[in-house]
Amino acid sequence: MKPPVPTDPFARLRELTSARVALGRSGPGLPTGAMLDFQRDHALARDAVHAPFEPERIAAALAPLPSIVVHSQAVDRGAYLRRPDLGRRLEPASAEALRGGDCDLVIVVGDGLSAPAAHGHAPAIVARLIAALAGWTIAPIVIAGLARVALADDIGERMGARISLILLGERPGLSAPDSLGAYLTWNPRVGRLDSERNCASNIRPPDGLGYDQAAATLTWLLRAARARGMTGVGLKDESGNEGRLLPLHGATGCTHLEGDPGNTSPVWEREGPDRGLPAEAKLLRSVGGSDWEGEGL
Amino acid sequence: MYATTLAGQRFGFEGLRTLLAKATPARSGDELAGIAASSHIERVAARWALAEVPLRDFLHEAVVAYESDEVTRLILDSHDAQAFAPIAHLTVGALREWLLAAPAEALIAVGPGLTPEMVAGVSKLMRNQDLIAVAARRRVVTRFRGTVGLPGRLSVRLQPNHPTDDPAGIAASIVDGLSYGCGDAVIGINPAGDNLASTISLLNLIDDLRTRFDIPTQSCVLAHVTTTIEAIERGAPVDLVFQSIAGTQAANRGFAVDLALLAQGRDAALSLARGGGQVCYFETGQGSALSADAHHVVDQQTLEARAYGVARAFDPFLVNSVVGFIGPEYLYDGNQILRAGLEDHFCGKLLGLPMGVDVCHTNHAQADQDDMDNLLTLLGVAGVNFIMGVPGADDVMLGYQSTSFHDALYARSALNLRPAPEFEAWLEGMGMLDAAGQVRLPDSRPALLDYAP
Numbered sequence: 020m021k022p023p024v025p026t027d028p029f030a031r032l033r034e035l036t037s038a039r040v041a042l043g044r045s046g047p048g049l050p051t052g053a054m055l056d057f058q059r060d061h062a063l064a065r066d067a068v069h070a071p072f073e074p075e076r077i078a079a080a081l082a083p084l085p086s087i088v089v090h091s092q093a094v095d096r097g098a099y100l101r102r103p104d105l106g107r108r109l110e111p112a113s114a115e116a117l118r119g120g121d122c123d124l125v126i127v128v129g130d131g132l133s134a135p136a137a138h139g140h141a142p143a144i145v146a147r148l149i150a151a152l153a154g155w156t157i158a159p160i161v162i163a164g165l166a167r168v169a170l171a172d173d174i175g176e177r178m179g180a181r182i183s184l185i186l187l188g189e190r191p192g193l194s195a196p197d198s199l200g201a202y203l204t205w206n207p208r209v210g211r212l213d214s215e216r217n218c219a220s221n222i223r224p225p226d227g228l229g230y231d232q233a234a235a236t237l238t239w240l241l242r243a244a245r246a247r248g249m250t251g252v253g254l255k256d257e258s259g260n261e262g263r264l265l266p267l268h269g270a271t272g273c274t275h276l277e278g279d280p281g282n283t284s285p286v287w288e289r290e291g292p293d294r295g296l297p298a299e300a301k302l303l304r305s306v307g308g309s310d311w312e313g314e315g316l
Numbered sequence: 317m318y319a320t321t322l323a324g325q326r327f328g329f330e331g332l333r334t335l336l337a338k339a340t341p342a343r344s345g346d347e348l349a350g351i352a353a354s355s356h357i358e359r360v361a362a363r364w365a366l367a368e369v370p371l372r373d374f375l376h377e378a379v380v381a382y383e384s385d386e387v388t389r390l391i392l393d394s395h396d397a398q399a400f401a402p403i404a405h406l407t408v409g410a411l412r413e414w415l416l417a418a419p420a421e422a423l424i425a426v427g428p429g430l431t432p433e434m435v436a437g438v439s440k441l442m443r444n445q446d447l448i449a450v451a452a453r454r455r456v457v458t459r460f461r462g463t464v465g466l467p468g469r470l471s472v473r474l475q476p477n478h479p480t481d482d483p484a485g486i487a488a489s490i491v492d493g494l495s496y497g498c499g500d501a502v503i504g505i506n507p508a509g510d511n512l513a514s515t516i517s518l519l520n521l522i523d524d525l526r527t528r529f530d531i532p533t534q535s536c537v538l539a540h541v542t543t544t545i546e547a548i549e550r551g552a553p554v555d556l557v558f559q560s561i562a563g564t565q566a567a568n569r570g571f572a573v574d575l576a577l578l579a580q581g582r583d584a585a586l587s588l589a590r591g592g593g594q595v596c597y598f599e600t601g602q603g604s605a606l607s608a609d610a611h612h613v614v615d616q617q618t619l620e621a622r623a624y625g626v627a628r629a630f631d632p633f634l635v636n637s638v639v640g641f642i643g644p645e646y647l648y649d650g651n652q653i654l655r656a657g658l659e660d661h662f663c664g665k666l667l668g669l670p671m672g673v674d675v676c677h678t679n680h681a682q683a684d685q686d687d688m689d690n691l692l693t694l695l696g697v698a699g700v701n702f703i704m705g706v707p708g709a710d711d712v713m714l715g716y717q718s719t720s721f722h723d724a725l726y727a728r729s730a731l732n733l734r735p736a737p738e739f740e741a742w743l744e745g746m747g748m749l750d751a752a753g754q755v756r757l758p759d760s761r762p763a764l765l766d767y768a769p
Binding site: 028029031032033035036037038039040041042044046047048049053057058060061064065067068100101102103104132190191192193194195 | 344347348476477478479482484485486487488489491492495496643644645648678679680684685706707708709710712715717720722725726728729730754757758760761762765
């Protein structure tokens with residue numbers, strides 16, 4: 020009987036692709052190392068899906084930026100996975116807490132399908148955006164637990180935001196358990212279609228999109244959205260960068276939303292038109308009441 | 317109104333649509349849609365009631381309105397009354413017994429007389445072993461350069477996807493897969509971007525490799541049908557025209573297709589005369605209609621069977637259900653994925669389709685490789701036409717886990733299944749088989765490596 024073969028005459032193929040080629044074999048089966056490699060990566064991805072979200076950790080990382088913590092109607096991770104509709108609406112107390120207002124932008128940080136992605140990457144993106152958006156009126160950062168992309172519609176509508184931007188963990192891939200996605204929506208309203216949003220995905224330095232690059236992309240998108248009064252397919256059409264800037268397509272895209280990891284889709288990577296550090300944005304301190312027009316940072 | 321009394325309780329079901337939904341084995345997608353049975357006893361009561369429904373009822377009560385849905389019109393207008401005659405007197409419960417006892421020729425002959433809804437209905441009354449036993453007797457054989465679906469054979473779609481469609485990376489995965497004896501169903505690439513230029517260059521890549529080594533297989537780039545039609549117009553070497561399809565007109569609209577466009581795609585591929593008359597490759601999956609908000613309050617498994625009703629109108633070369641791709645809100649865990657995979661294979665085969673199954677799962681589903689092993693093995697026993705072969709089971713472009721080249725080797729050796737005959741002869745000619753007909757490990761530099769950049 021032949022001994023197990025630890026390598027493969029095809030080994031040089033491994034230099035050509037990130038796919039798991041040239042794994043070798045023992046009889047028809049995988050060598051033990053390759054089998055356990057897969058199990059390690061799958062375990063990291065599954066653990067990321069079920070990792071608890073720590074809103075206070077995000078809030079602390081964002082400080083001194085003001086923030087508010089809310090929750091979707093999903094009561095736990097199991098409900099969240101089975102009932103995407105519940106992850107798209109605020110539970111009553113959270114909804115109550117977000118009354119009224121008028122602002123250019125609300126930034127939402129959600130766990131999505133990977134809390135580690137939100138913990139690891141979202142604060143750095145938020146800080147860069149706040150610094151870049153001179154002259155914008157920005158609501159307190161909303162930190163949302165058990166959130167789907169469309170929860171930002173509910174949040175943005177309640178807060179009177181002209182644009183919502185939600186940063187949340189994407190579905191973990193075997194090679195990317197902590198990839199962050201960003202979705203922006205002009206005039207957020209419950210019931211917005213995915214085709215009315217734009218996104219930048221696979222924010223995950225150093226392997227994916229870096230913070231500066233992602234923030235520049237999002238800043239450009241936010242400015243373009245405000246200038247044109249739209250997001251989605253229309254923004255793509257006007258950009259002259261077709262295929263680089265990603266609108267979300269149609270109803271079937273829903274499956275892919277919070278589904279595909281970022282590397283499945285092209286991401287707009289152009290440098291922002293004016294990347295020089297601007298004056299600081301006006302950041303609102305609280306929601307509701309007279310504090311709504313709070314002091315700038 | 318259908319009704320039954322069970323364990324001292326009276327259960328009523330408003331129409332076939334409700335009855336079918338309540339009788340379905342539990343799955344998260346039907347719960348999400350709010351149409352699943354609310355208790356175990358209600359589910360069994362629905363099965364009792366369904367077992368007593370005459371098959372003729374399915375010809376008079378459409379689950380999606382005839383007037384507003386072209387899939388319903390296709391199903392009812394193409395129903396073959398003559399083929400239906402031998403079972404016209406049966407109820408759904410009696411159809412189950414008829415199927416379990418029927419010889420292979422009878423299963424083939426009755427196909428055009430069955431509607432997708434009848435097949436979905438009877439599948440809900442069948443245990444896993446019933447689904448396997450009947451499907452195993454219903455072979456569906458299709459031909460292009462190779463012959464897929466013969467008894468004792470298991471074919472593999474080689475799926476060499478790459479995150480950026482890099483030609484060298486894709487070629488590396490193809491060469492690797494061929495060395496494991498995979499690729500006899502098709503070498504099929506999901507492109508990272510659906511644009512014409514990359515579709516054409518990927519088609520040329522596979523065709524070049526195929527002709528250089530004279531491989532008796534087929535190529536496909538799984539772009540939207542309109543992209544493929546355009547590629548054909550530009551003279552690209554298209555073997556199979558691909559499209560994702562679903563079981564309602566509205567869900568197909570979500571895929572930006574309708575029946576006329578599918579026919580146009582088929583005609584375009586036929587015009588090239590590269591194979592025979594079977595030039596379509598369709599993919600489906602339970603839950604696609606619900607995710608497109610186009611489900612008409614019909615359960616996802618019945619809608620999946622209706623997608624097969626669409627497919628069979630185009631005499632496809634390959635059809636596969638991408639069963640675990642859609643995620644846990646439709647199929648929650650390994651059990652639900654396993655059941656759905658067996659249902660889809662059974663329903664497709666009974667409707668005369670060359671069914672393969674993408675035995676797969678995502679990272680947010682409660683499933684792992686052991687669950688995939690189970691389904692793969694059961695489908696091998698059930699005579700599935702083909703499975704996917706993805707390097708190391710990890711699709712680095714689509715971000716989900718399917719079956720690997722190794723899994724294909726396992727299934728073939730454990731179940732004594734062989735590749736398609738033309739492909740097997742090619743493997744032999746390349747010196748890639750051992751005396752027992754199994755793919756052997758190369759002991760020197762394999763010729764295929766000459767292709768790797």
